[in-house]
Amino acid sequence: MEGSGPAHPAGESPAVATRRFVTAGIETCTALDRSDLARRLRHALARLDETSTVLYVAGEYKQGKSMLVNALVGSEVCPVDDDLSTTTVTWLHHHEPATAHIRRRSDGEAVVDPIKFEEIRHYASEQGNRENRLGIDIVDVGLPSPVLAAGLTVVDSPGAGALQAGSGEAALSFLPYADALILVSDASAELTVQELAFLRRALEICPHVLVVLTKIDLYREWPRIAEMDRAHLSSLGVERDVLPVSSALRVEAVRRSDPSMNDESGFPDLLAAIRTSVLNDTRNRTASRALSETSESYGRLLAALRAEREALANPESAERLLNELNQARQRLASLRRSGARWTTILGDGITDLNQEIDRHLKTSIRVMLEHSDARFGAIDPAVEWDAAGQDLQVSVAEMGRDVFDRVRSGTEALIDRVTTELSEAGLSAPAIETADGTDLGSLWGSSDRSLVAEKAKPLGTGLGALRGTSSGVVLMGVMANLAGVAIATPVAISVGLLFGAKHVIDERKRNVERRRQQARAIVRDYLSHAQTEMAVESRRAVQEAHRLLRDSFSEQISGLNGALAGSIRTIEETLAASDRERAQRTAVVSDQIERLEQLLRATESQRSQIGEVLS
Numbered sequence: 001m002e003g004s005g006p007a008h009p010a011g012e013s014p015a016v017a018t019r020r021f022v023t024a025g026i027e028t029c030t031a032l033d034r035s036d037l038a039r040r041l042r043h044a045l046a047r048l049d050e051t052s053t054v055l056y057v058a059g060e061y062k063q064g065k066s067m068l069v070n071a072l073v074g075s076e077v078c079p080v081d082d083d084l085s086t087t088t089v090t091w092l093h094h095h096e097p098a099t100a101h102i103r104r105r106s107d108g109e110a111v112v113d114p115i116k117f118e119e120i121r122h123y124a125s126e127q128g129n130r131e132n133r134l135g136i137d138i139v140d141v142g143l144p145s146p147v148l149a150a151g152l153t154v155v156d157s158p159g160a161g162a163l164q165a166g167s168g169e170a171a172l173s174f175l176p177y178a179d180a181l182i183l184v185s186d187a188s189a190e191l192t193v194q195e196l197a198f199l200r201r202a203l204e205i206c207p208h209v210l211v212v213l214t215k216i217d218l219y220r221e222w223p224r225i226a227e228m229d230r231a232h233l234s235s236l237g238v239e240r241d242v243l244p245v246s247s248a249l250r251v252e253a254v255r256r257s258d259p260s261m262n263d264e265s266g267f268p269d270l271l272a273a274i275r276t277s278v279l280n281d282t283r284n285r286t287a288s289r290a291l292s293e294t295s296e297s298y299g300r301l302l303a304a305l306r307a308e309r310e311a312l313a314n315p316e317s318a319e320r321l322l323n324e325l326n327q328a329r330q331r332l333a334s335l336r337r338s339g340a341r342w343t344t345i346l347g348d349g350i351t352d353l354n355q356e357i358d359r360h361l362k363t364s365i366r367v368m369l370e371h372s373d374a375r376f377g378a379i380d381p382a383v384e385w386d387a388a389g390q391d392l393q394v395s396v397a398e399m400g401r402d403v404f405d406r407v408r409s410g411t412e413a414l415i416d417r418v419t420t421e422l423s424e425a426g427l428s429a430p431a432i433e434t435a436d437g438t439d440l441g442s443l444w445g446s447s448d449r450s451l452v453a454e455k456a457k458p459l460g461t462g463l464g465a466l467r468g469t470s471s472g473v474v475l476m477g478v479m480a481n482l483a484g485v486a487i488a489t490p491v492a493i494s495v496g497l498l499f500g501a502k503h504v505i506d507e508r509k510r511n512v513e514r515r516r517q518q519a520r521a522i523v524r525d526y527l528s529h530a531q532t533e534m535a536v537e538s539r540r541a542v543q544e545a546h547r548l549l550r551d552s553f554s555e556q557i558s559g560l561n562g563a564l565a566g567s568i569r570t571i572e573e574t575l576a577a578s579d580r581e582r583a584q585r586t587a588v589v590s591d592q593i594e595r596l597e598q599l600l601r602a603t604e605s606q607r608s609q610i611g612e613v614l615s
C-alpha cells in the first residue's frame with residue numbers, strides 16, 4: 001500500500017488531482033484484498049473520463065437554434081432553413097469517425113438504425129419527416145469536434161411554437177436530464193411572455209440556463225433588445241447576462257480564420273460561459289462524487305482494520321468477535337438464499353409500484369377524457385381544434401413527466417426500504433461494534449444514501465441525482481437507465497400526434513355536432529394510445545429498475561460476504577498466533593490504519609476544496 005495522495009504537486013489541476021486520489025484508492029483497496037471496492041472505484045475513475053454534460057438548445061420556431069448548434073460544433077449537421085422546420089430531437093456527441101443513427105420504437109421495442117450522415121437532414125426536418133411522422137425519438141449523431149470533445153453533448157430541438165404548447169412541455173420534460181439549457185431568441189424582438197414563462201419553469205428544473213440572443217448581424221437594434229431582455233430577466237429575479245451571438249458570423253470567421261470576426265460573432269463569450277458555468281460545474285460534481293466514493297472505501301477498510309487491531313489487543317475478546325462475525329456471516333448467508341426477505345420486499349414493491357402507476361394513469365386519462373369531452377362539446381372543432389389539441393398535448397406531456405417522476409421516486413423509496421431491511425437483517429449488527437465505535441456493518445455502506453441527499457441545487461425533484469451528485473452504484477445505474485426511457489416517451493407522445501387529425505375534421509363540413517363527435521373520437525383514440533404507450537414504457541422502466549436493483553444488491557451482498565470471510569480468517573490467524581507474531585501484526589495493522597487515515601483526510605480535503613468551488 002502506497003501512501004500517495006496527500007502531497008499536492010504545484011500547479012496540479014483539480015481533475016488531475018482527483019484522478020490521483022481515486023487511483024490511490026484503487027491501489028489501496030487492491031493491496032488490502034478488497035477487489036469489490038477497487039472495482040467500484042475503477043468505475044468512478046472511468047466516469048471521470050467520460051463525463052458528458054448535456055446542453056439542451058430550445059426556443060421558439062426559427063430563432064436560429066439549429067444554426068447555433070452547427071456553429072458550436074463547427075459542422076453543418078443540423079438542418080437550417082427558412083421554411084423547413086426541425087422536427088426531431090438531435091443529439092450531437094463527440095465521435096471519430098462521424099456516425100449517425102436514428103432511435104425509434106417499433107412495436108414497443110427500442111430500435112436503433114444507422115443512417116448516412118447526409119440523411120440527417122431528411123430525418124430531422126420537415127424535408128423527409130413532417131411532424132415527425134416517422135416516429136423518431138432521437139437522431140443520434142457522433143462527430144469529431146473540439147467543443148464536443150470537451151465532454152459536451154449538444155441537443156438541438158424542434159421549434160416549440162409559443163413554447164407553452166405541447167412541444168414546450170416536451171422540452172421541459174427533457175430538462176431534468178440536461179445539465180444546461182440554452183434558450184435561443186433572435187434579436188428581432190424582445191423576449192415574449194411565453195418565453196419568459198418557459199424560462200421561469202426551466203430555471204426551477206435546470207441548474208444552468210443561458211439566454212442567447214441570435215442573429216445580431218441581421219438586427220442592428222440588438223443592443224437595445226438585449227437591454228430589454230436583461231430587464232425582463234431581472235424582473236423574474238434572475239440577474240443573468242444575455243449573450244448576443246451571430247452564428248452566421250461565426251461560420252464565416254471559421255471559414256476565413258478571422259479572429260476579429262470571430263470575436264464579433266460573440267461565440268468566444270458563449271463558449272467561455274459554457275466552459276466556466278456549465279462544464280466545470282459538471283466536472284466538479286463528478287470529481288466530488290468520485291472522491292466521496294474513495295473516502296467511503298477508506299472508511300470500510302478502516303472499519304475492518306480497526307476491528308482486527310481490537311482483536312489483536314484483546315485476545316480474550318477476539319473469541320467473542322469471531323463468534324459474532326460468524327453469526328453475521330450466517331445472517332448474510334440467509335440473505336443470499338433465494339426467497340430471502342429482501343427479495344420479497346423488492347418484488348412486492350415492484351408489483352405495488354406497477355399497480356400504483358397503472359391506477360394513476362387510468363385516473364389521469366379519465367380526468368383528461370372528461371375534460372376534453374366537455375370542451376369539445378362546447379366548441380366547433382373545425383375552428384378551435386388547434387388550441388384545444390395543443391392543450392391536450394400539454395396535459396399528456398405533463399402526465400408523462402408525472403408518471404416517470406413516480407417511477408423514479410418509487411424506485412428510490414424501494415432502494416431505501418431494501419437497504420433498511422438489509423441493515424436490520426444483520427448487516428449493521430451492533431455486536432460487531434469495535435472499541436472506537438466503528439462497526440463492521442458499515443462495510444455495507446449505507447452512507448451511499450446520505451450522498452443522494454447531498455444535492456447541489458434545490459431541484460425540487462430527485463432527478464437532480466442523475467446529474468452526478470448521487471453516489472451508490474445502485475441508484476446511479478438504475479436511474480441512468482430510467483432516464484433513457486423517460487426522456488424519449490413524453491417527448492415522443494406529446495409532439496405531433498394530434499396534428500394529422502385536423503385534416504380529417506376540416507374535410508367534413510357537415511353539422512357541428514358531427515364534427516364534435518369526430519373530435520371526441522380522435523381524442524379518445526389519442527388518449528388511449530397515450531395510455532397504452534405510457535403503460536408499456538413505465539412498466540419497462542420499472543422492470544429494468546427491478547433487475548438492476550436485484551443484481552446490484554446481490555453483488556453488494558457477495559462483496560460483503562467476501563469481506564467478512566477475510567475478517568474471520570484474519571481473526572482466526574490472530575487467535576492461533578504467538579505473542580511475537582501478534583505484536584508484529586499489530587505494528588503492521590497500526591501502520592496501515594495510520595496511512596489510511598492520512599489518505600482519508602487528504603481525500604476529504606480535496607473534496608471540500610472542490611465543494612467550495614461548487615458552492
Ligand SMILES: Nc1nc2c(ncn2[C@@H]2O[C@H](COP(=O)(O)OP(=O)(O)OP(=O)(O)O)[C@@H](O)[C@H]2O)c(=O)[nH]1
Pocket residue numbers: 059060061062063064065066067068079080081082084085086087157158159160214215216217218245246247248249
Ligand atoms: N443572418 C443570420 N441568420 C441566421 C442566424 N441564425 C439563423 N439564421 C437564419 O434563420 C433561419 C432559421 O434558422 P434555424 O437555425 O433553422 O432556426 P431554428 O430555430 O432551428 O428553426 P426550427 O428548428 O425550424 O424551429 C435560417 O434561414 C438561418 O439561416 C444568424 O446568426 N444570422
Ligand SMILES: [Mg+2]
Pocket residue numbers: 065066067079080085086157158159
Ligand atoms: Mg432547427
